Amino acid sequence: MTNRSVFAVLNTGKSMRIAVTSQNFRTITGHAGKSRRFIVYEADSDGRPKEVERLDLPMELSLHEYHGEDHPLFELALNGIVTQGAGNGFLQRMARHGIQVYTTSATDPLQAVSAILAGQPLPAAAPHTHDHGTDKGEHRHG
Template sequence: MKIAVTSQNHKTITKHAGRCRNFWVFTIENKQIVDRQLLELPKEQCFHDSPGHATHPLDNVDVLISAEMGQGLVRRLAEKDILGLVTTQTDPETAVTLYLQDALPTVAPEDHSHGHHHEH
């Protein structure tokens, strides 16, 4: 299992999952973290700027955790069998550990509109 966490600053779980370009990707085996790699994407590969149907470097993760994401991104992830979660937890490794224990505090995704349409 792989779990990605938004971390634009490489330290904490950050907001704006659609614009985030830096992710900690945790590899999980037997409900334990066995590896952690930083994935740094170019701007054109952030979710907001990339087409939803195209392949994406995070297509191989099972869960994406962020401090904020919209319902559109949650749906886009679900189409690729990725669970999108919004949490109040701020530490990436703690969030993953809590998720593995079914104890991650989550909140509803943002119901927001950008005021424009995407041509993805």
């Protein structure tokens, strides 16, 4: 979602909702597909983020494991997800649901969401590598 579309959402009077991957509910964490914990923010009428919900999903509901279209994240009317890393499959799946993924090296959830809502860039994320080994079902992430 571009800055222009962030402002377009806010100007329609609709809520801007952004989830942040946070396995410890304190910092932004990586590998969005494996994440089971999310902090959900909604922009108030002045465009400031307010925490409105926390998701603490069981392992079988990580997006890496669960492939149904009725995932709890998709029921939250999200506009975006902030994470420190995401693979192509995650990016494509979110795009199908109209959810913009923001990858960043930032660690503070509130500051990252505030920056997005203010139209400011986030610090770039470290490169994501996703290696599926060929021996004995190896599956590595870098």
